[in-house]
Amino acid sequence: xxxxxxxxxxPMYLELYEQIRKDIVNKVYPFGSxxxxxxxxxxxxxxSIITVEHAYGLLVEEGYVESRERSGFFVVFNTGDMYxxxxxxxxxxxxxxxxxNIGEFPFSVLAKTMRKVIAxxxxxxxxxxxNLGDVSFRQAIKKYLIRNRGIDADxxxxxxxxxxxxxxxxxxxxxxxxxxxxxxxxxxxxxxKVYIASGVKIEKLPLDATGVASxxxxxxxxxxxxxxxYKSYPTGITADASKRHEYVTWANKENRFIIxxxxxxxxxxxxxxxxxxxxxxxSDNVIYMNTFSKTISSSLRVGYMVLPKRLVKSFNERxxxxxxxxxxxxxxxxxxxxxxxxxxRHINRVRRQKRNLExx
Numbered sequence: 001x002x003x004x005x006x007x008x009x010x011p012m013y014l015e016l017y018e019q020i021r022k023d024i025v026n027k028v029y030p031f032g033s034x035x036x037x038x039x040x041x042x043x044x045x046x047x048s049i050i051t052v053e054h055a056y057g058l059l060v061e062e063g064y065v066e067s068r069e070r071s072g073f074f075v076v077f078n079t080g081d082m083y084x085x086x087x088x089x090x091x092x093x094x095x096x097x098x099x100x101n102i103g104e105f106p107f108s109v110l111a112k113t114m115r116k117v118i119a120x121x122x123x124x125x126x127x128x129x130x131n132l133g134d135v136s137f138r139q140a141i142k143k144y145l146i147r148n149r150g151i152d153a154d155x156x157x158x159x160x161x162x163x164x165x166x167x168x169x170x171x172x173x174x175x176x177x178x179x180x181x182x183x184x185x186x187x188x189x190x191x192x193k194v195y196i197a198s199g200v201k202i203e204k205l206p207l208d209a210t211g212v213a214s215x216x217x218x219x220x221x222x223x224x225x226x227x228x229x230y231k232s233y234p235t236g237i238t239a240d241a242s243k244r245h246e247y248v249t250w251a252n253k254e255n256r257f258i259i260x261x262x263x264x265x266x267x268x269x270x271x272x273x274x275x276x277x278x279x280x281x282x283s284d285n286v287i288y289m290n291t292f293s294k295t296i297s298s299s300l301r302v303g304y305m306v307l308p309k310r311l312v313k314s315f316n317e318r319x320x321x322x323x324x325x326x327x328x329x330x331x332x333x334x335x336x337x338x339x340x341x342x343x344x345r346h347i348n349r350v351r352r353q354k355r356n357l358e359x360x
Contacts, residue, residue, distance in 0.1 A: 003045050012047055013054035014272065020055060024064050024077050025245065031078040035065060061270045063210075063240030077241050105296045109342050117332045125329045133160025133304070133324050137331040140338040141304055148266070148344070150279035151288060153306045159315070162325035163301040164261065164291050165194050170322070171259060171287065171305075172198035174315055175224055182222030184212060188233045191226060191261075207232065211239040217250055224257045225250065230265035230274050241275070248281045257308075258286045264294040266347045269354040284308040292334055295347065302326050302334060 003019045005012050023029055036044075038052040045052075056073055059065045064077045118125070132138065138158040145151040161167045168191065172181075177200050183191055185204035195202050205216040205225075212227065227247060229239040239247070251258045260277045268274050278288040291303035307315055324331075337343040 003041070005045060005047070013051045013058075016041075016045065016047070016051065017055040017058045017272075020059060021062075021064055024059075024075055029075050031075055033075050034071075035073040035075065037072060058270075058272055061272075062275065063242065077245070105346055109337075109346075110296070113333060113336050113340070113342065117329065117336055121328075121332055125327075125332070127328060129324050129326075129328050129331060131320055131322060131324055132156070132158070133326065134328065134331045134335070137335040138304075140335045144338050144343075145288075145306070148273055148347075149262075149276050149288075150273075151276060151306060153288075154309070154312075156312055157307045157309060158304055159307065160302070160304050160324055160326050160331065162303070163293065164263070164289060164303045165190055166325060167289055167303050167305050168194040168259075169198055170319055171224075172200050173319055174311065175200075175257070177201075179223040180221055182212075182220050182225045184227060184232055186234055187226075188228070188261075207235060207237055209237065211237060211243040211247070214246065217246065222256075224259060226259040226261065227277070228261040228263060229277060230262060230268060233263075238274075244275060244277055244280060247277055248283075251281065251285050252283050256285065260286055260288050262288060262290045265290075266295055267350055267354065269351060278306065284310050287311070295343070296334065296337070300330055300334070302330055 003016060005015050007015050020029075020035070029035060035041075035056070038049050038056060041052045042049045056065065056067075059073070060067055064075065065073045066076045067073055129137075135155060137160065138155045141158055142153060142155055145153060159167070159170070161170065172195060175181075177198075180201045180203055181195050182203045182205050183195070185206050187204075192202060192204075203220055203222050205212045205220055205222075207213065211229065211232075212225075217225075225247065227239070229244060229247075231238055247258060250256065258277055258281070262276060265274050265276075276288060278286040285308055287308065288306040289303065290305075292300050293302070334343075
C-alpha cells in the first residue's frame with residue numbers, strides 16, 4: 001500500500017500512523033493479517049525506519065496491532081464479534097488503584113495567572129457571562145480540543161458547567177425521562193446517583209477486560225450509553241481500539257447516543273493522546289465531557305461538554321435559559337492557562353513523568 005506524507009505541520013510518523021490506522025479500520029489489513037515490514041514501508045514511503053517504528057509503536061499502544069517477536073506486526077483490531085461471544089480471551093488487566101498525584105499543577109503558575117486575571121479584567125469579573133459560558137473561554141477550549149483531542153467543534157456546541165455531575169443532570173433534562181441510560185458496572189457511583197435522582201431509568205452493563213462486554217452491548221435496551229473509555233473508575237479499565245469502534249458501531253443504530261466521560265485522559269502515558277469516541281464517530285451522536293478538576297485542581301468545579309451539532313438547537317430551546325454556574329473569574333483563569341500554553345506544558349510534563357515511571 002502506497003502512503004504519501006503531505007501535511008507540513010504534522011510529524012511524519014503521526015501522519016503515517018493515521019493512514020495505516022485508517023486502512024486497518026477499513027479492513028485493508030483485516031484482523032490477524034501481518035503488516036508490511038518496517039523496512040518495506042520505509043523504502044516505499046521514503047522515510048527512515050525510525051519514523052516507521054514510531055508509527056507502528058503508536059498502533060501497538062492503542063491496540064490496533066501487536067508485535068510478535070521475530071515475526072512482525074499483526075492486526076488485532078476486530079469489531080466483527082460485537083453481537084457474538086468473545087472469540088478469544090483478552091489479557092486481563094490488574095484492578096485499578098488510585099494513583100498518587102505525580103504532577104500537581106504548579107501553584108506558582110496558578111497564583112501568577114490569578115493575579116494577571118484580576119489585573120486584566122478588574123470589575124468585569126463581576127459581570128454575568130453568557131449562559132453557555134464565556135465565549136472567549138469556549139473559544140480557548142475549542143482550540144485546545146483541536147490541538148489535543150482530535151475534536152473540531154463549533155463554539156456553540158460547547159457548554160460550561162460547575163462539574164461533571166451538574167452536566168449529567170442537564171443531559172437527563174435534554175433527553176427526557178423516557179430514555180434508558182446504560183452505564184458501566186461498576187462505575188463512578190455519582191453517575192448512577194445523578195441519574196436515579198433525575199428520575200431516569202438506568203441499565204447496568206457489566207465490563208470485561210476492555211470495556212462494556214460485547215454480549216451486554218448487543219442485548220441492552222439503552223438509548224444513551226454513558227462510558228468512560230479511559231481508566232473507568234473504579235476498575236481502571238481502558239477501552240482498546242476495537243472496543244472504541246464497537247461503541248461507535250452500537251451508536252450508529254436506532255438513533256442512539258453516547259456520553260463520553262473523558263475524565264483525566266490527558267494524563268495517559270501513551271506517546272499520543274487517546275483517541276476520543278467523539279472524533280471516531282461519523283454520525284454526530286457523541287457528547288464529549290471533561291473537567292479541569294484532575295488536571296488543575298479539585299477545588300475548581302469547572303467542567304464542559306461538547307454537544308453533537310444536531311442537539312444544539314434543542315438544548316438551547318429547552319435549557320438555554322439556565323445561567324452558567326461557573327464564576328467569571330474561574331472561566332477567565334482557565335482561559336489564560338489554555339491560551340498561554342501553561343496548561344499543556346503541565347500535561348506534557350506529567351505524561352513524561354508517567355512514561356519514565358513505567359520504564360523503571
